[in-house]
Amino acid sequence: MIRIEKTLYTLLILSFFSQLTLAQDTITPKLIWTVNKVDLGTVLEEQGPQIAEFEFAHTQDSIFFIEKVWTDCGCTTVDYTKDTLVVGESGTLRVSFDPSSGAGYFSRMIVVKGNLMGVQDTLYIEGTALPRASDPEATYKTRKGDLGFRLSKVNVGEVFNNEPKLKQVEVYNFGSNILMKDSLEFIGPEYIQVSQLTEAILPNDRGLLQILYDGALKNDLGFFEDQVSINWKDSTTFIQLEVMADVFEYYAPFAKDNLNIVPQLVIDPKERDLRTIKSTQIQVENVVLSNRGKQVLEIKKVQGNCDCLKLEIPKLTLDPGESIELKVVFDPKGRKGIDQRNIYIFSNDPLNPVQLFLLKSRVE
Missing domain, CATH: 2.60.40.10 (Immunoglobulins)
Structure with missing residues (x-):
């Protein structure tokens, strides 16, 4: 009985590795699309059907042709290259969208299935359709x-x-x-x-x-x-x-391993509630800006949402581990009731390039 169980176990192991080897030797054919999403922008109903064109290249050794195309809406029709393609040849797929099908933002999906195993790609068109105004x-x-x-x-x-x-x-x-x-x-x-x-x-x-x-x-x-x-x-x-x-400012994606290396801006506190204040009394607050990263932090800009704010910063670069104080001067003259001031800090922190400090109060 034990010998039979060992034999079955051995056969299962051999079967597993033979299938794994076969899977590793099999290269899944794929298409290379120039783009997989087309933004049609704003489309007026009276402009009629709008065309989005997708180009693809066949890069595998096997002969390829598009077998079937599905769409998720009757508002789209598809025409595509029906020729058989060999390696290096390219084709196109044209999607026609009818803007009279609905109003507002749209996102339509197109699924393309090829004759080869593993070729089933998804394409998208999007935009905003505007119907005619009755008044x-x-x-x-x-x-x-x-x-x-x-x-x-x-x-x-x-x-x-x-x-x-x-x-x-x-x-x-x-x-x-x-x-x-x-x-x-x-x-x-x-x-x-x-x-x-x-x-x-x-x-x-x-x-x-x-x-x-x-x-x-x-x-x-x-x-x-x-x-x-x-x-x-x-x-x-x-x-x-x-x-x-x-x-x-745009920052390209970076590896997770670099998370603790890049500059990191930390604001303390991120919010300050002054509670009830008089409109005749100027308020002064200090906000600590720190660099928790291992590269130099650059303060690109500090911007408030009101001329009633005066912002003073002693320097615009912080070494790793360094901290400075941002001086916020708020003049509530002419204001009354619940008030919120926003101060935006722009920096080269690629994870949080724009951070916000809130100054809340109730002005009498």
Whole structure:
């Protein structure tokens, strides 16, 4: 009985290692996609179906062809290379999205299955679909000249200095002039560019403008609000547009082993409650900034959310283990009730490049 059990055990072990060896010798064929996600941006319903194109290369020795494609929505249709491919050849997959299928943000999934074992890849398209407005006067409440906007300002959102950020803006032409794409002109800072996406914006119709915000050209960090002037050469339409953005420095991902090596900013305290204060009494607080890392910490910028704050810092570089005090002076004059002041500290701490100190109070 013992001998039989040992024999069975030996056979199981041999079977396991033979399967493991076979698995190691088998190379799973894969496709190399140029991208696996396409952002269609803002899409107007009247623009009709939008096309996202994906390119792929076949890098394995086996002959390959796409066997089947699934989508998660009837709003998408797919056309793809049906030829048989050998190593080194490439193909395309085109996804058509119907923006009339729904309103708002969309994210659609496409699953591609090949004839070879292990080839089942997932692709995505995303964007924002905007349906036609039944009541333009109520929808585009902000008027700038002949143009109507949904909001009074354009918020680009978070911008990192490693690549420009694009923002599409929907506009409605209440005027009588046709606004042609190639006649748009604008004046603004060099880090903001404005273009028209739709070829022409007809009277009583809408179109898309595009704002490009370049964080590297801005060469600063924090929250900013800029103004650009826009006009069309062949019309009398002239507007001023306010553009808001939060600019951050980009830090590439790093290995977990380097977590204790890189600069580390520690703020103490992170919050201070002054409780009840008088509007005539200036408040002074000291915040300790420390470098817990093993590399030099650089304070890039200290920014408050109000002109009522005065921020003083003795130096902008901290050696490993060094601490300094940030002096925060708050003048509550003209304020009343519950108040919160935000102080942002930008540094080269790659894990937490922007940290916040809160100053709370109730002003009498």
